[in-house]
Amino acid sequence: MLNFLVRRTVGAILVIIAVTFIVFVIFIVVPGGDPAQRIAGKNATQQNIVNIRHDWGFDRPFYVQYYKMMQKMFSGSLVSYTSQQNVLDQIKLGLPATFSLAIGASIIWLFFGIAVGVVSAIKAGKLSDRAITVLALIGVSMPVFWLGIVTRYYLAEGGLTSIFPDGEYVALTTDPLQWFWHLVLPWCCLAVLFIGFYSRVLRGNILDTSNEDYVRTAKAKGLTPNRIMRKHVLRLSLIPIITLFGLDFAAVLGGGAILTETVFDLHGVGQYAYQSINNFDLPPIMAVTLYGAMFIVVFSVLVDIFYAYLDPRIRPT
């Protein structure tokens, strides 16, 4: 186990370095204008731009720039090109919204994904299963930004009915009820996609597992169908779901729900990423990517460990 952790940690560091490097190279390669010019603003003179370029190090070779940026990143002093704000602080501001969105949505999608998956597997072939299949496919097909806008139009304040507030995030500490109420729509929109997907995967797993030889043995022992489903079929069928969930959750926690956060104006880390990309602002992009990559990497290690615990045939390598 120790060997495994050491190797994975080393691997993780390499992955993160590679990620930041790739982001940096993309930024350099993609034409998007001169950062110095943007920092200088609208009424800058040529001399201003040259000065800024020098101050910020834009006139140095790119690997030097990269090194300097990483330095600033890890000392917490990285600053945005456009707004001069400290990137790390901005990310911290966005954390509560992102975490709230991620945790709430993930609970919803895990619960309903599993429930719907089990029901459709049990009723496989029947009308209810086919209806669920159609709904699941619709769920998977609806782009979250479209769904977000549609629900806002129909259900949010300022829209057709004014059941829910129209976006924005209210801190939990400020007003728990409003916090909850503001998050209902974003939670549901984000969850719909995953519910559709997870239920399909689980349904398939359950149907496959039910045909396994050890399920036949369980029947031959005289176990009740209920027990067979719980202890033999579900236990095995859920293993892939849990591993999927670990990574999906990590992604959303890491600011991956960019579209949801933006459509609902939650000011989380994802939305910050969106704005930075729009502004072609490298420091925040880099920081958010790094932040997200860390979550994915850590969770993938956790998922591997958990998987080995669930399935004794697997040893983490």
Next chain:
Amino acid sequence: MSEVAQPGQPLIEVRDIKKYFPIRSGLMQREVARVHAVDGVSFAVQPGETLGLVGESGCGKSTLGRTIVRLYEPTAGQIIFQGVPIEGHGARKLRPLRREMQMVFQDPYASLNPRKRVGSIIGDPLKIHKLGDKKERKARVEELLETVGLSPEHYNRYPHEFSGGQRQRIGIARSLALNPKLVVADEPVSALDVSIQSQMLNLLEDLQNEFNLTYIFIAHDLGVVRHVSDRIAVMYLGKIVEMSPAEELYQRPIMPYTEALLSAVPVPDPDLAAKRERIVLEGDVPSPINPPSGCRFHPRCRYATQVCSEIEPPLVEYGNGHLAACHHPLNVDAGLTAVGSTSAEGPA
């Protein structure tokens, strides 16, 4: 280097061939142990001959078969094909040789690509080796289908439309497409019903006569092996423990493992079954990761003595081309001592 076999020269010879699989663990994934799948095997097969390789799971017979045709890279040892050592050949040099050596696999359900049509499965080897144009290839494939007892109309069908026995015929047709000299058949009939099995064995025999093929026939069923083989090699934990002309092995097993193996084979004759002495071996076949010391069979051998656990017996000839590796050989007259030669050539 001659590409044509000289008279008297074996078609294929292996010398002290070894195949180990590493087991990696630890921080740097260092090799901490090895699976000694094939641990020093030598024999030669004459053109037109059938060598049977028999043994239980873990004995290495399948690994040996694949190593011979270079599906696996040998860890050590030599493979000599028509007088030319090929174990070190790179991919380019090996390519023309792949036409000469082909394999038939065990599982007719897994060894055919379910997404390809039969015509493509059998015809692809021709395409890969650039033999003939499209029309010629199709004609050849249809010819092959007929040869194995299928119909040319099956050209456009998919594997799932066939039964197990028919699929195995397709596999055989595929292996014959390039006119190989050597066919390594890895348990080709184990997955088939008894009545289909005998059809397949007859077919293999006919094909051997018609195309002058040389077979290395791998099986765990001693009855099947006896029927098809000229000579048989018995493997245990990566080594050959006995090798002899086919009939001789069954009349006069020398190594106690062979004796036990023969006695374990169920015989469809109730009176005979009740009368004969069944030697039921204790325990399981040990792991090829840590083979026992000395003679690998000694923990399960009822004749084992001290020397058996210490010194590994060499493979020694007892006359008539019959070799065995045992400190206490059975069925050997006191006067008939080892001839001393350990070469494993076929009958002259």
Next chain:
Amino acid sequence: MAERLLEVKGLKVQFATVDGTVKAVDGVSFELERGKVLGIVGESGSGKSVTAMTLMGLTRDVNSRFEGEVVYKGKDLLQVSDTEMQQYRGAEMGMIFQDPMTSLNPVYRIGEQIVEAIRTHEKIDKRAAKNRAVELLRQVGIPNPEMRVDDFPHQFSGGMRQRAMIAIALSCNPDVLIADEPTTALDVTIQAQIIELIDRLKDDFNSAVILITHDLGVVADVADEIIVMYAGNVVERAATRDLFYDPQMPYTWGLLGSIPRLDRPRPERLHSITGSPPSLINLPQGCAFRPRCPHAFDRCTQRPPLENHVDPPSHLDRCWLDVEYKRAHRGDTIAGGKPEAA
């Protein structure tokens, strides 16, 4: 006369599929007495596995239809409800399957799986059940059972897994053990061990065994009575010696002749039965074996009944051929062609 545990009368099992109705079992009858081993021999598609699974009620499904009777200790199991059937499985009848690698749940320990079987049918606390599991493992010949009871299936070898399966099947002292190709996936030396084990346990547990296999050699050794199945039918039924020494069905001759045997000189050519088993959806008219039978004549277009034609009266077969003709002509088939010149 030993106690008659099981009586199957005219069992028919059909499955509705997209391609049509599969007549997997088309009229099978036999009896099983305590202390006896009944061998059911047949190839793929013969219906032997479906018969066995039906005895355990494992073929019950929306798409299956049953006819006939399966009378176990006086009760027709085909009429019993699903819930009641669960009580029979494991407690009265145990079953082991072909592939021990996949027949055990990989994520639970061996001991847990045995305990689960025990506690399904008996009110017993976990510790007592575990002790019994250890004893069962010892009985089936697993060394160090106190340690191995906590192992996972993948830590056992193939032969040991099959022994564990037997332990599970016998854990509640059933009176009937059904073994469906228990040794097909095992090495021949392990196979011998397992067959010997099953035979010994039958006496220890005072039960009966139904042994299903395609290997005539296996049943020759251990079975008291043998049923040969073909295309869902019983085509021959006899005491073991009678089947091997006076076989009445051309299919049986074909099977005997197709086996490469170690106890006879090597024939030039193995006998092979031409063609393949019929589709169970479109069974041929008359005798199911007719298309492949070299001795078929005009009467064979009518399906023969399972009847007795020879001595002893327990030897039944489904063939129109005259007994004298059979005895004169079967030698070639069974011997499998001329032996090779010495």
